Amino acid sequence: xxxxxxxxxxxxxxxxxxxxxxxxxxxxxxxxxxxxxxxxxxxxxxxxxxxxxxxxxxxxxxxxxxxxxxxxxxxxxxxxxxxxxxxxxxxxxxxxxxxxxxxxxxxxxxxxxxxxxxxxxxxxxxxxxxxxxxxxxxxxxxxxxxxxxxxxxxxxxxxxxxxxxxxxxxxxxxxxxxxxxxxxxxxxxxxxxxxxxxxxxxxxxxxxxxxxxxxxxxxxxxxxxxxxxxxxxxxxxxxxxxxxxxxxxxxxxxxxxxxxxxxxxxxxxxxxxxxxxxxxxxxxxxxxxxxxxxxxxxxxxxxxxxxxxxxxxxxxxxxxxxxxxxxxxxxxxxxxxxxxxxxxxxxxxxxxxxxxxxxxxxxxxxxxxxxxxxxxxxxxxxxxxxxxxxxxxxxxxxxxxxxxxxxxxxxxxxxxxxxxxxxxxxxxxxxxxxxxxxxxxxxxxxxxxxxxxxxxxxxxxxxxxxxxxxxxxxxxxxxxxxxxxxxxxxxxxxxxxxxxxxxxxxxxxxxxxxxxxxxxxxxxxxxxxxxxxxxxxxxxxxxxxxxxxxxxxxxxxxxxxxxxxxxxxxxxxxxxxxxxxxxxxxxxxxxxxxxxxxxxxxxxxxxxxxxxxxxxxxxxxxxxxxxxxxxxxxxxxxxxxxxxxxxxxxxxxxxxxxxxxxxxxxxxxxxxxxxxxxxxxxxxxxxxxxxxxxxxxxxxxxxxxxxxxxxxxxxxxxxxxxxxxxxxxxxxxxxxxxxxxxxxxxxxxxxxxxxxxxxxxxxxxxxxxxxxxxxxxxx
Numbered sequence: 001x002x003x004x005x006x007x008x009x010x011x012x013x014x015x016x017x018x019x020x021x022x023x024x025x026x027x028x029x030x031x032x033x034x035x036x037x038x039x040x041x042x043x044x045x046x047x048x049x050x051x052x053x054x055x056x057x058x059x060x061x062x063x064x065x066x067x068x069x070x071x072x073x074x075x076x077x078x079x080x081x082x083x084x085x086x087x088x089x090x091x092x093x094x095x096x097x098x099x100x101x102x103x104x105x106x107x108x109x110x111x112x113x114x115x116x117x118x119x120x121x122x123x124x125x126x127x128x129x130x131x132x133x134x135x136x137x138x139x140x141x142x143x144x145x146x147x148x149x150x151x152x153x154x155x156x157x158x159x160x161x162x163x164x165x166x167x168x169x170x171x172x173x174x175x176x177x178x179x180x181x182x183x184x185x186x187x188x189x190x191x192x193x194x195x196x197x198x199x200x201x202x203x204x205x206x207x208x209x210x211x212x213x214x215x216x217x218x219x220x221x222x223x224x225x226x227x228x229x230x231x232x233x234x235x236x237x238x239x240x241x242x243x244x245x246x247x248x249x250x251x252x253x254x255x256x257x258x259x260x261x262x263x264x265x266x267x268x269x270x271x272x273x274x275x276x277x278x279x280x281x282x283x284x285x286x287x288x289x290x291x292x293x294x295x296x297x298x299x300x301x302x303x304x305x306x307x308x309x310x311x312x313x314x315x316x317x318x319x320x321x322x323x324x325x326x327x328x329x330x331x332x333x334x335x336x337x338x339x340x341x342x343x344x345x346x347x348x349x350x351x352x353x354x355x356x357x358x359x360x361x362x363x364x365x366x367x368x369x370x371x372x373x374x375x376x377x378x379x380x381x382x383x384x385x386x387x388x389x390x391x392x393x394x395x396x397x398x399x400x401x402x403x404x405x406x407x408x409x410x411x412x413x414x415x416x417x418x419x420x421x422x423x424x425x426x427x428x429x430x431x432x433x434x435x436x437x438x439x440x441x442x443x444x445x446x447x448x449x450x451x452x453x454x455x456x457x458x459x460x461x462x463x464x465x466x467x468x469x470x471x472x473x474x475x476x477x478x479x480x481x482x483x484x485x486x487x488x489x490x491x492x493x494x495x496x497x498x499x500x501x502x503x504x505x506x507x508x509x510x511x512x513x514x515x516x517x518x519x520x521x522x523x524x525x526x527x528x529x530x531x532x533x534x535x536x537x538x539x540x541x542x543x544x545x546x547x548x549x550x551x552x553x554x555x556x557x558x559x560x561x562x563x564x565x566x567x568x569x570x571x572x573x574x575x576x577x578x579x580x581x582x583x584x585x586x587x588x589x590x591x592x593x594x595x596x597x598x599x600x601x602x603x604x605x606x607x608x609x610x611x612x613x614x615x616x617x618x619x620x621x622x623x624x625x626x627x628x629x630x631x632x633x634x635x636x637x638x639x640x641x642x643x644x645x646x647x648x649x650x651x652x653x654x655x656x657x658x659x660x661x662x663x664x665x666x667x668x669x670x671x672x673x674x675x676x677x678x679x680x681x682x683x684x685x686x687x688x689x690x691x692x693x694x695x696x697x698x699x700x701x702x703x704x705x706x707x708x709x710x711x712x713x714x715x716x717x718x719x720x721x722x723x724x725x726x727x728x729x730x731x732x733x734x735x736x737x738x739x740x741x742x743x744x745x746x747x748x749x750x751x752x753x754x755x756x757x758x759x760x761x762x763x764x765x766x767x768x769x770x771x772x773x774x775x776x777x778x779x
Contacts, residue, residue, distance in 0.1 A: 080106035080122060087124045087131055095119050150194045152276025155387060156268055157201040158210055159283030167379045169199035175384030195391060196276075202268035210262060211286050217258035218287070218296070222250050224327030226297070228349040230363060233356050240474075249327060249347070251295035252287045256333040259298070259341050275639045277338045279387060285345035285372055295347040297329030300582075302590045305434050306553025311590040313542075313551055328588060332390070335582030335596040338640060344371040344386055350579055350588065354572070357523075390581065390597075404609050405504035408439070409449040410562060411497040412508045414554065415457040417464075418540050420514050427454055429543055429553040430510065438559070438592050442599060445606075445646045449503075457511055462495065463488075471516060478516035482528045485518075486535045493533060506565045508534040508558055514541070529561030536561060552590065559592050560584045567605065568598050603642035610649045617656045626652065626730070628690070655689040655730040662687035664737035666725035671742045674718055678741065680725075682709040687729045695726040699741070715743040 080090070080102075090106055091099040095118055102108065108120065124132035155172070162168050176197050202210070226249035236243040263280060287296040302311040312325040331346035348368055355365035367385070374382045414430050416423040436450035457464050466488045470481040489496070489509055497507045508529070517524050518537040527536035536557055545551050563585050571585045579586035583595020593599075633648035665684035672678045682694050697703045698713050699721035715721060721743065726736045 078108035078110060080108065087126050089125045091123045093121045099123065150196050152196045152274040154272045154276060154278045155197060155199045155281060156278065157281050158268055159207040160201060162201045167383055169201055171380040172383055173197055173199040175381050176387060198272055200269045206268050211284055213262050214254050214258060214284055215252065215287055218252040218254045221253045222248060224249055224325055226327035226329045226349065228352055230352060230356060233353065234362060237357060249329060250293055251297065254296060254298050256298045256300040279390065280341045281383060282341060282343040283345050284343055297331065297347045298333055299328065299330065300333050304552045304590055305555050305592045306429060306431055307550045309551060332581060338596055340390055340581060342386060342390065344383060404613065405502055407447040407449060407503045409451060409503050409505045410508060411505055412452045412510065412558060413496065414452065414454050414510045415460065417457040417511055417513045421540055423454055423456060426512055430558065431555045435555055435559055435592065444643055445650060467511065476515065480516055480518045480537055482518040482520045482525060482535055486528050486533060489533045489535055506532050506534065506562055508536065508561060510536040510538065510554055510558065512538050512540050527557055527561045530564040532565050534561035534565065556584055556590050556592055563594050566602060568594060571598060600640065600642060607637065607642065607645055607649065610646060614649060614652050617653065658689055658729065658731040658733065660688050661733040661735045662691050662727045662729045664725050664727045664735040666737040666739055669740040671744065672715065674716065674743050674745060675714055677712050677714045680711045680713060682725050682727065685709065685727045689730050691727045691729055693728050697724040699723055718743050718745060
């Protein structure tokens with residue numbers, strides 16, 4: 001017994017000698033666990049408020065909560081929106097730089113941020129503890145209140161040496177104008193139009209194969225009128241005598257479609273992969289023979305919409321018989337599918353014509369020399385000038401673009417003053433239905449109304465008197481002062497067209513005479529138009545060939561002058577090199593349509609105006625997340641799918657004016673344990689457009705607003721709580737639904753574990769004390 005009594009206590013104490021320390025540790029841990037429990041951390045919501053005028057932000061992609069991206073002009077103040085819990089300080093850092101304290105009212109100055117993408121990190125503190133963090137991304141545009149409108153232009157050289165004797169792509173790119181600043185006439189906002197160029201070149205083998213293919217498709221011609229006679233042209237300008245101003249042209253006539261098809265089937269370089277415009281700059285000088293005057297040029301069929309006859313008459317106001325057949329040799333063409341072909345080595349008669357006729361020159365244009373005559377050191381600038389002329393069509397400002405009226409009405413009068421032909425004999429010359437069909441296809445987001453009257457000019461005595469008073473006769477021919485008649489029509493348009501709300505009306509007055517033509521600024525023209533009023537004077541002889549068969553009608557001319565009322569200028573370019581690009585806003589293409597470049601330019605004007613209308617509608621709205629809608633708009637805009645982009649904006653506009661509230665669906669009553677995370681699902685809620693946020697009031701003084709229909713909540717106390725779900729649509733319409741959550745005590749496993757640990761620790765200490773007292777040896 002003595003041996004046993006002396007060893008057992010030592011064994012027990014040796015094994016458990018640290019037990020009082022462990023028991024105390026367990027007690028501390030248990031108390032700590034009991035004090036912490038499962039309370040969720042109280043966080044602070046960090047958002048952004050837009051400035052007093054939302055238009056100061058630019059296009060509002062990401063402008064409305066939840067806010068994580070925005071494109072803003074330099075210097076725009078950023079106002080933080082902090083809510084959802086108490087906080088003591090706010091710190092911000094830019095692009096992972098050092099944090100700095102931001103005082104109330106939590107306004108971030110961006111004036112020194114500079115251009116480009118910047119990351120703003122916001123941290124909210126409660127004492128020394130971070131209770132909220134968010135990072136926002138901004139693109140800073142230093143140029144204007146409109147984000148940059150960047151268009152990709154892929155310039156591909158075919159047939160150039162791209163060396164010291166010719167032009168290297170890098171040299172050419174250095175001459176191309178990257179930025180054009182213009183203003184939006186519909187909103188008085190300035191925006192930046194930028195070109196993103198890629199210049200590349202086909203190799204020598206491709207270039208030779210391309211030239212061989214064009215020669216195989218070409219026809220050698222010596223019977224077409226096309227070589228400009230400068231002496232005759234100058235005499236015609238100075239004396240008014242109608243002259244034959246063209247001589248026969250000798251050389252290779254290449255179908256424009258042959259070049260288009262060849263590059264489609266055999267791309268000269270790897271695709272860029274960026275939506276935009278492609279310029280094929282060609283050098284086919286190998287087809288020319290300067291020794292015998294052989295040249296080359298391109299042709300594209302241009303059938304008249306009223307007769308179906310391919311254009312072979314001189315575009316100006318002279319007798320067709322003087323310059324027939326007219327060949328219209330071109331060195332540039334294109335437009336469909338956003339592709340343009342330019343050959344600076346082809347015959348360029350029209351540059352000299354414009355220099356003499358429009359600019360008063362007395363010889364060849366100083367900028368109209370063929371590419372082969374340009375010194376190598378100047379060729380980069382020469383090619384860039386031609387390309388920049390084409391870009392002038394892309395960047396058309398359209399200062400006279402019409403307002404955002406939902407309806408466009410073309411009110412057309414075709415009046416006969418002819419003594420040789422009746423009105424019935426002349427009705428074929430104008431086809432309003434065909435023009436209306438094109439305008440409706442071009443502008444599907446507008447309602448196009450065509451209203452046409454055929455009559456005698458005698459039926460409108462006030463107009464007839466005005467025309468007669470402004471006609472001067474020389475040698476039996478009448479010259480009508482077009483500016484005075486046009487001014488009369490502007491001042492008296494209510495006699496011929498009744499204004500109606502929501503309708504942009506274009507008044508077009510066409511008068512046909514046998515022996516009269518119109519003059520403007522000393523030159524003969526067919527029409528003058530703009531600002532919603534057009535005056536067209538056509539000599540009946542120009543409608544027919546000499547043998548009496550129909551040659552051309554009025555429809556293309558009415559389309560051209562209507563284009564002026566839509567805001568289009570002439571697509572000449574600064575040096576008149578872009579006239580033959582597809583579309584009738586040049587001087588020589590006899591087409592019904594305006595061409596891709598000008599159509600795109602008008603789309604951009606309408607889209608900019610529509611965006612600002614949306615911005616104005618947003619001024620009075622509670623912050624809304626419109627990123628999904630604007631993401632679709634931007635995607636279509638950048639892919640040059642402008643009509644779809646306009647439809648996106650119309651959808652946003654309709655959704656903002658919607659008055660039908662959504663339907664909130666949050667589910668039925670439910671039960672939960674204290675501290676248990678409860679999943680909440682509002683995905684069954686419905687709206688005719690889109691629900692933009694879901695607001696949950698949990699009935700315990702806490703709430704949350706999310707863009708997602710899903711949320712979680714854990715209640716920290718027992719009881720019955722009324723949860724209210726409020727859903728809001730794009731227009732700010734709301735609907736609410738409620739349900740009850742009964743929160744009970746639940747298993748509370750962790751507290752019981754802690755209590756058990758405490759009890760066990762106390763029992764162990766007590767047991768050891770008792771055993772020590774029992775086995776302690778007596779003296």
